[in-house]
Amino acid sequence: MSNQSFLILVVGPTAVGKTDLCLNLAKKFKTEIVSCDSRQFYREMNLGTAKPSSEELSEVPHHFINSLSIEDDYDVRKFERDAIVLLETLFLKNQVVIMTGGSGLFAEAIVNGLDEMPAIAPEVRAQIIQEYAEKGLDFLQEEVAQNDPEYFEIVDQKNPQRLMRAMEIYRGTGKKFSSFRVKSVKKRPFQVIKVGLERDREELYARIDLRMDQMITAGLFQEADALFEKRHLNALQTVGYSEIFGFLEGRYDKEEAIRLLKRNSRRYAKRQLTWFKKDESIKWFSPENKESILEFLAYQMA
Numbered sequence: 001m002s003n004q005s006f007l008i009l010v011v012g013p014t015a016v017g018k019t020d021l022c023l024n025l026a027k028k029f030k031t032e033i034v035s036c037d038s039r040q041f042y043r044e045m046n047l048g049t050a051k052p053s054s055e056e057l058s059e060v061p062h063h064f065i066n067s068l069s070i071e072d073d074y075d076v077r078k079f080e081r082d083a084i085v086l087l088e089t090l091f092l093k094n095q096v097v098i099m100t101g102g103s104g105l106f107a108e109a110i111v112n113g114l115d116e117m118p119a120i121a122p123e124v125r126a127q128i129i130q131e132y133a134e135k136g137l138d139f140l141q142e143e144v145a146q147n148d149p150e151y152f153e154i155v156d157q158k159n160p161q162r163l164m165r166a167m168e169i170y171r172g173t174g175k176k177f178s179s180f181r182v183k184s185v186k187k188r189p190f191q192v193i194k195v196g197l198e199r200d201r202e203e204l205y206a207r208i209d210l211r212m213d214q215m216i217t218a219g220l221f222q223e224a225d226a227l228f229e230k231r232h233l234n235a236l237q238t239v240g241y242s243e244i245f246g247f248l249e250g251r252y253d254k255e256e257a258i259r260l261l262k263r264n265s266r267r268y269a270k271r272q273l274t275w276f277k278k279d280e281s282i283k284w285f286s287p288e289n290k291e292s293i294l295e296f297l298a299y300q301m302a
Helices: 018-029 054-059 076-090 104-111 122-135 137-147 149-154 160-173 201-218 220-226 242-248 254-277 290-301
Strands: 006-011 033-035 096-100 191-197 283-285
Touching (some): 006 018, 006 104, 018 033, 018 054, 018 096, 018 290, 033 076, 076 104, 104 254, 122 160, 137 160, 149 254, 191 290, 201 220, 201 254, 242 254, 283 290
Parallel strands (some): 006 096, 006 191, 191 283
16 A cells, blocks of 8 residues: 555435445445535534434444534635644554535535635625525526536535525626636645445435434424524525424424425435436445455555
C-alpha cells in the first residue's frame, strides 16, 4: 500500500445499506467515519433521518452525526470548511478515512469544492421569502421547475431553502443556478475512491417501505409531534417530517400521511440516484458484494 491518504466515499440512495458497509470498512481499515448526510447532523432529528443506532455509533468513531441543533444556521459551505479541517486531523493518524451519506451536494463539496456564486442583493431574497410565506412550497417548485429544470431534477424539491437559493440566483442574474455549477475542482491533499451502492428498484423500494414502517413503530409520529412548533425551521423541511406536519395540521388523515411518507421517500431515493449516476467516477456495487468492493479498494490503493 502507498503512503498516500485515501478518502473512501460511499454513496447511494436512502435504505440501500450504506451504514452496514461503512461499519465493516471502518473496522477493516481501523479508521473513522465522517457523515456527509446533512439530515443526520441534527440531534433532535433521529428516527426520521435513519441515523445509525447508538450501538452502531459506539462501534466506530463517527463525525458530524448529532453535531448540530435544528436551531443552528448551517449550510454546505460551512460543512466544506469544517469537514476539510477535520479530515486534515484524521489523516494525521489514519491512512484511510470513510465518508458516507446520501446528500450529493455535501459529498461534492468535499471531493471537488464548491463553485463561487454571485452576490445577490438582499432585497431579492427578501422578496422571495415574502412570496414563499404567502404562496407556499408549490410556488417555489413551479418557478424553479420552469426557470431551471436541470437543477429542479436533482434538488431536494421539498427543501424551500434550496429552491429559494435557485430562485434568487435566477432573479438576481437572469441566469440559471445550474449554470454557475461549473465544477471548478479544488485540489485536495488526499485521493478519493468513490463507491456507489445500488439495488434492484423493487427491492430498494420494498426496503424503504419496511424501514418507514419500522420508523413509525419506533415513534416517528411522536418525534415529529414534539418538533411541530419548530416546523418552520429549515432543517425540518425534509422528507420524513413534512408529511407528518401536514397530518398534524389537519390537512389529511394518518393513513394518507403514511402513504406520503413512503411515496416521498421513494422519490427522494430516485433523486439521489439521479444525482450520483451523473458522476462517472463512481464504481457501483450491490451492498451484498463486499468481497468485490474490498478487491476494488485494494486495487485503487495499490
